[in-house]
Amino acid sequence: MKKIAIAALLFVTTAAFAQSPPAPPQPAPSPRAAMAPAPSPSPVPAAAPSPLATPAAPRAPQSVTQLFQVVVLHGTMGGVEATENVPRNVERAIEDVRDFLPFKRYRFIDSGLIRLTSGTHGQLILDGVNNTTYRVTFSFAPRSSSEVQIEELIVHPVAGSGVDQIIGKPVIQTSFEITKGETVVVGSSRLGGGTDALILLLTAVKSK
Numbered sequence: 001m002k003k004i005a006i007a008a009l010l011f012v013t014t015a016a017f018a019q020s021p022p023a024p025p026q027p028a029p030s031p032r033a034a035m036a037p038a039p040s041p042s043p044v045p046a047a048a049p050s051p052l053a054t055p056a057a058p059r060a061p062q063s064v065t066q067l068f069q070v071v072v073l074h075g076t077m078g079g080v081e082a083t084e085n086v087p088r089n090v091e092r093a094i095e096d097v098r099d100f101l102p103f104k105r106y107r108f109i110d111s112g113l114i115r116l117t118s119g120t121h122g123q124l125i126l127d128g129v130n131n132t133t134y135r136v137t138f139s140f141a142p143r144s145s146s147e148v149q150i151e152e153l154i155v156h157p158v159a160g161s162g163v164d165q166i167i168g169k170p171v172i173q174t175s176f177e178i179t180k181g182e183t184v185v186v187g188s189s190r191l192g193g194g195t196d197a198l199i200l201l202l203t204a205v206k207s208k
Contacts, residue, residue, distance in 0.1 A: 075103035181206035
């Protein structure tokens with residue numbers, strides 16, 4: 001009886017072992033997993049903002065020079081039409097406006113040349129009628145390669161040749177444009193309210 005019980009126990013134990021499958025082998029850790037984690041890269045500092053470019057300063061307008069001729073004439077209303085000792089360029093300018101002027105006779109009194117730099121004032125002292133003297137001041141600005149702007153041309157009577165000894169108010173005061181090579185009648189001023197007048201002409205001499 002004891003032998004049968006022992007045999008049965010062995011049979012049950014053996015059957016239990018036979019039914020339980022062996023545990024699968026555990027995989028070996030991979031070399032990559034065994035490695036320590038790589039350090040994260042250091043943050044790259046942001047580039048400093050570049051300074052804004054400073055705009056270039058505007059260039060100052062280039063100065064130019066111009067030669068001018070100023071002529072003083074004595075105009076008379078009476079008599080026959082005539083021009084006395086008047087330069088040819090001035091005579092042509094008179095002919096262009098003769099129909100708009102009340103004078104018949106034109107007599108040359110004085111003239112002067114002056115070279116100015118744009119933006120600067122210049123002055124001439126010229127003889128007038130009946131032993132009078134006049135100061136002519138003006139400036140100019142270029143308008144194009146062929147035109148200039150005459151600015152604040154003023155004619156003042158002065159005592160003798162003194163440029164600062166002004167007598168009375170201006171007899172002519174104007175601004176206008178002129179083409180290089182052109183002669184224009186700037187204006188006239190009656191002398192003592194009579195039939196005679198001071199006439200001023202200006203030429204922008206064209207360079208050769």
